[in-house]
Amino acid sequence: MNGFAAGVAALALSAILVVAAASHTSVLMVDVALEDGPRVVAPVPYAVARAGLALAPRDVRRIDVPELADFADDLREVLDVLQDTPDETFLLIERPREQVVVAKHDGALRVTAADGDRTRLELTLPLSSLALAHDAYDRETGILHTGALVRALRGSPRGSLLHLQDGGTEVHIRAW
DSSP: OOHHHHHHHHHHHHHHHHOOOSSOOOEEEEEEEOTTSOEEEEEEEHHHHHHHHHHSOHHHHEEEOGGGGGGHHHHHHHHHHHHHSOSEEEEEEEETTEEEEEEEETTEEEEEEEETTTEEEEEEEEHHHHHHHHHTEETTTTEEEHHHHHHHHTTOOSEEEEEEEETTEEEEEEEO
């Protein structure tokens, strides 16, 4: 996996924790096909994720992120503005063999990125999910409560949340 793909994967995996919306997802389907390895398809029931987090060490359930406190109000304001903004493209970067698009569509922030023919990212972040993720952060203490993020997963809309291709390796996470 190249540096671009590794960075995008790290962003995407953390973003999946942020994803939440208003319907009733009970399972996340995680589908990973490695270029030189097996394909693994794993349904991850919401209840299993909650139980796993309940048994996790405290430092996993409460993550200290004091640097977010300075931006919490601004993030909430941006989310509120985005909720009222019509569907449109906010950012388009095109260079030879590279493209990044950030747009609002159907109540979600959608990010697509391509780096040549080998690497492609499609990420869907429902705005209501981002609002719930914002609410999982306690700016007074600087603590991000991962339990609130996991609870938010149950409300993820059905459909694709993340699709990442890097050469022959592919990761697809869908809410069901």
